[in-house]
Amino acid sequence: MSDGDRSEKALSDFESQVIEFFCDGVKILGLPKSIGEIYGLLFISPDPISLDDLVCRLGISKGSASQGLRTLRELGAVREAEVTSGRRVYYEPDVELKRLVGGFIKEQVRPHLSSGEEKLDSLKKMVGDMPGDVRSDFYAGRLERLSRWSSRAKVVLPLLQKFLGS
Amino acid sequence: MSDGDRSEKALSDFESQVIEFFCDGVKILGLPKSIGEIYGLLFISPDPISLDDLVCRLGISKGSASQGLRTLRELGAVREAEVTSGRRVYYEPDVELKRLVGGFIKEQVRPHLSSGEEKLDSLKKMVGDMPGDVRSDFYAGRLERLSRWSSRAKVVLPLLQKFLGS
DNA sequence: TTTTGAGTTCAAATAGATTTGAACAAAGAG
DNA sequence: CTCTTTGTTCAAATCTATTTGAACTCAAAA
Numbered sequence: 001m002s003d004g005d006r007s008e009k010a011l012s013d014f015e016s017q018v019i020e021f022f023c024d025g026v027k028i029l030g031l032p033k034s035i036g037e038i039y040g041l042l043f044i045s046p047d048p049i050s051l052d053d054l055v056c057r058l059g060i061s062k063g064s065a066s067q068g069l070r071t072l073r074e075l076g077a078v079r080e081a082e083v084t085s086g087r088r089v090y091y092e093p094d095v096e097l098k099r100l101v102g103g104f105i106k107e108q109v110r111p112h113l114s115s116g117e118e119k120l121d122s123l124k125k126m127v128g129d130m131p132g133d134v135r136s137d138f139y140a141g142r143l144e145r146l147s148r149w150s151s152r153a154k155v156v157l158p159l160l161q162k163f164l165g166s
Numbered sequence: 167m168s169d170g171d172r173s174e175k176a177l178s179d180f181e182s183q184v185i186e187f188f189c190d191g192v193k194i195l196g197l198p199k200s201i202g203e204i205y206g207l208l209f210i211s212p213d214p215i216s217l218d219d220l221v222c223r224l225g226i227s228k229g230s231a232s233q234g235l236r237t238l239r240e241l242g243a244v245r246e247a248e249v250t251s252g253r254r255v256y257y258e259p260d261v262e263l264k265r266l267v268g269g270f271i272k273e274q275v276r277p278h279l280s281s282g283e284e285k286l287d288s289l290k291k292m293v294g295d296m297p298g299d300v301r302s303d304f305y306a307g308r309l310e311r312l313s314r315w316s317s318r319a320k321v322v323l324p325l326l327q328k329f330l331g332s
Numbered sequence: 333t334t335t336t337g338a339g340t341t342c343a344a345a346t347a348g349a350t351t352t353g354a355a356c357a358a359a360g361a362g
Numbered sequence: 363c364t365c366t367t368t369g370t371t372c373a374a375a376t377c378t379a380t381t382t383g384a385a386c387t388c389a390a391a392a
Contacts (some may be wrong), residue, residue: 012290012291013292014293014296014305016291017288017289017292018308020285021282021285021286021289021312024281024285025278025282027187028196028274028275028278030194030196032379032380033380033381034380034381034383043308044305044308046301046304049276050338051338052338052339059380060338060382061381061382061383062340062342062381062382062383063339063340063342063381063383063384064381064382065339065380065383066339066341067340067341067380068215069339070340073288085339085388086283086338086390087337087338087389088337088338088390089338089339093333095308095311097314097315097318108194110193112190112191112194115190116187116190116191117348119183119186120187120188123180123183123184123187126179126180127180130180135212138212139180139210142184142209142210142261145261146187148263149263152263152329152330153328156326156329156330159172159329160322160326163318163321163322163325164318164322182344195378198349198351199350199351200350200351216368217368217369217379218368218369226351226352227351227352227353228352228353228368228369228370229344229351229352229354229371229372230350230351230352231351231368231369232371233351233370233371236370240372250362252367252368253359253360253367253368254368254369255369257370333392334364334391334392335388335390335391335392336366336390336391336392337388337389337390337391338380338388338389338390339386339387339388339389340377340385340386340387340388341385341386341387342370342382342383342384342385342386343382343383343384344381344382344384345374345380345381345382346379346380346382347366347378347379347380347381348378348379348380348383349371349376349377349378349379350376350377350378351374351375351376351377352372352373352374352376353372353373353374353375353391354371354372354373354374355370355371355372356369356370356371357368357369357371358367358368358369358370359366359367359368359369360365360366360367360368361364361365361366361367362363362364362365362366
């Protein structure tokens, strides 16, 4: 066998189980399985890996691999390695929990929080515009509660990141 | 109109938007939309609501309403109201963020953490059983890192709940 | 400039999850 | 005891999200 062999080999039992472990993990986060497979293989591979490696070893399509890598880059969970042999790009995982969580919060959580606050404001206006509805006080109270939930979240998230960085 | 009228009326624009708000919310948590609709209507209704009310006002099937209520009860997000007029059961929401988060962590997060730790142990055994594999040190290091992630989570979750309870 | 190989895109296929609806169970009313 | 009402279950239908694969872009090599 030549030196390109590692990339071609089928996954070992050990590797498969590590990858499965990450598939479970990303499912909880609401991310697609392919993301878990890709990150899992990167995580357990001593050396950086190219898109073609992912396709061959995981048996997924180039399209999946490409989109999965894009998402992982956006999350900051994966970065390009410097080992650019030729023009092919190799990737390696970011394995700092702090940064993984930070990226997830920034990309997946905060956007929802923001759009939620906008909708809340619009709902408050609707209640303000209700003529003499006997329920408007109740409604206002409920919306107020939602606002409190939202601000709690905004306070807690940075604390969370701080804790995970220790 | 008789006094049963509120249950029959179609959703007001306001109610619809509140419900949509919760649908967005539960989707982030990876729960089905019907859960968001049910909790949303309960949250914005001044009075307790029966399964039939949910079916009529939300336009969902009895099956969906029944299963959705079950999940919400398991999460501790909804409870029976005492107002048992006749033998029909009425429900009201739990609106304490602390308890909602607590229920979610207990039901949806902890089980995954536990099963994850078991799988990790099994992986560690596999590495221990590797003959003289040059990669086994690298593997052991990675698995050690995963263990640290897991214990971080176990420390952070209770703190999170504590914070949200203030 | 042309050719080659790496990577991206997106419409269509597929897989996976939710919702439905009809049959069923349980319990009070008559 | 039987009828009626309330709620549950689960297989089939539906819907949504992911994956595929072929066409395409871009850049480097020749």
